[in-house]
Amino acid sequence: MKDKNLAKKVKGLRKRKGFSQEGLAEISGVSVRTIQRLENGETEPTGETLKRLSNAMGVNPEELMDWTLIEDKGFLKAMNLSALTFLVFPIIGILVPLIMWISKKDRLKDINEIGKSNLNFQITWTLMLFLGYIVNAIILGKEFYSTDVVLVDAVISSQRRLIVFFFVMYALNIALIVINTFNIQNDKKVFYQPTVTFIRN
Structure with missing residues (x-):
């Protein structure tokens, strides 16, 4: 996966929202395996996958792409x-x-x-x-x-x-x-x- 930051963003946001991979899969309709591969940087998400994950975690797809967990x-x-x-x-x-x-x-x-x-x-x-x-x-x-x-x-x-x-x-x-x-x-x-x-x- 070219965008390693996206993998970190998805994983970080999932944890911040309190979801397990299985829980996120159940709510989003995206398979656990896809989420695992996405978070490990093994694949790039399709637009539909990104949309489902974003909706499940309560953010816009654009926000997920731009999202960075900053300490301030x-x-x-x-x-x-x-x-x-x-x-x-x-x-x-x-x-x-x-x-x-x-x-x-x-x-x-x-x-x-x-x-x-x-x-x-x-x-x-x-x-x-x-x-x-x-x-x-x-x-x-x-x-x-x-x-x-x-x-x-x-x-x-x-x-x-x-x-x-x-x-x-x-x-x-x-x-x-x-x-x-x-x-x-x-x-x-x-x-x-x-x-x-x-x-x-």
Whole structure:
């Protein structure tokens, strides 16, 4: 095969997507033997084979031909740190890293793992933040209608709960972003918890 890089690209992308050769063969309709020969550089893929493999792995044939797994820790750290924009407004802490992730998706080493982990956490964190605010408002409402609680005391208590809650939530988010930036620098796995998986692919 003249294009040795294509063999590496197909094999690398398959592994990045979590497919075995057998699994990719089953989904794409391309035989295992063809995939093996392609990845070993023994044959050149036909247009149809390239199209089937690209569709199975969720990329365009052109992207597969041009695809190179580049290591760029600087961009990964910047994408991770961009979540700190939640300090301006929580939704921005989702949008900025989302835009950065989409711009380089499947083109940088570890970008999908880091991007999805960060985004899933930021979405979860934002929902928890608003849920905590709502719960506190419900508690305040119950205290407001309680004959045993003075309104001023209820408001002060509500404010204290919100301050403590916001402090813990914001400190957790900042700490995880900073820790995971160091993890990226040191080639360690990122860790974001608690997280609900909203983004899978």
